[in-house]
Amino acid sequence: MSPRATLVCGDLGAGKTTLITELLRKRKAATVVENECGDIAIDDALLAPSVTVRGCACCEGRRALVRALLSVRSQEVFVETSGVAEPGPIAKLFFVEPALRGRFCLWSVIVVVDAVTFPEVSVGAVRFADAVVINKADLVDRQKLAMVEAGIRRLTKARIAKTVRGVGFKLKRGFYLERAVACDPLFFGYNVPAPDHDVDFLCLNNLGDVSQTQLAKLAKLVSITACLEEQGLLRFKAILNVRDHGTFLFQAVRNYAADGLFLRVPTAQSSRLIFIGHNLDKPRLRHSLRDIFPTEVREVAS
Template identity: 30%
Template structure:
């Protein structure tokens, strides 16, 4: 039987207004890397202008102008990707640039909900570009700025030439408060080796755990003055499958609008394999992966990143799942 066609990696670029998303996109399109990308631009409003700001390139640009934080975006994205897959000339990757006012969730959820999209493409990474000079004010004033950081797999702290060392440390500390797990890079005009942002497989929790086994080893919760924060839960006892699975499903349905990202690895009673679970809002996926290694601690570690998380309830529910 012939091998299935490889999945095309999708990179999502997000970040608040003026952070430098289009600058990064232009670098991706203009640098000599020998790859061909399809670009999908989601603008807020009926008249698109970002297309006019993107460098003249061989790539094809598709605009989605009729929605932002709603299911319209997901439907448009599914249709555009389906059209791309029918073309005879292939792509090495797809780049989706969201509007600066966007919640990245509808884009990320597309790769959970549509079976055809899921089979032909894979979400490689959510990259958030942050304006080092203005980010602190944006975090305080705009929920979208916090959500974009919370969803990120990779954060580019851009315009670092406009901020002193102390200011940069403060900015990165605030980012870490919101999302302790994203990889942070400092940039000027988004000047970065594209190897650091493309083909990272950063949204794939199994891949992350293979490369960085300690990825989920944060054992403390992060307290700060913003509504969005993180909670890490750790258990050394295995989980009862008839408790853990219904509990995690109930949590995502009950609190999913406020849980932006959830990811984790669980030790299930009477199962020698690791159980990996991750979600975006109310959409959740999970399954067994490789066997636990002989000397590997069989711990369950869950990470929640969200808004006004019910931490005590989550902690109690988690502990009730232990064998």
């Protein structure tokens, strides 16, 4: 039997990594292929064993995704797509890409929806999914949750689950080719132009060890940026080696920290960060970051 492949898609910060982490509790032998749209990877610090694919897998990262899938040796693989990816172009790779055809059984296409930021959602992604997970149910009241569910139901007949941190979601076989083709008549068209994601990144790498003062300044910069660029900042993520304290994941989604800002990461990693947004004020960010990390900043070209 071919290995099962499940795509986990959804907007930036919706809870894809969290859902996969939950699913992996019962599937210790599964592999995760992690697709990050910026030029540095952060989520691989949390998800193991994982293979990272840089560049959005629905467009410029397609070849890298194919290579990553060909390296998978386990019987189950989860592909976490970048937060801007459309699932259709990725699903079609399993059927039109000669190296992948017949190699995997595409098991399910899951789209995670952030209950807080709904109705901002990729309609195309929701329509393509066979299961929609409305996540962060703990952060909205019952009325909003019902409104999100009704909104999703208007878009699709797919299975809908409501979760907190993905808990309780049952993975089932849901992907069927006939449905995908009905949803996207160009499903078998390989040379369809890549979608235009209109997202900016600012990535810094090799930040060295970070002092408590730098950490406090960075936290302030993130919260100021989230307020100033309320419509623009979509996601901030950093892995930081805090001097004498260990390595932490520090993150924010839009203008809220979805949970505790800091999460300890088990293994030491090189410090790095990424801002993702629409029309980010990069000169302002660069200037503030130079102030915080005067000697260490290495910006990754994007």
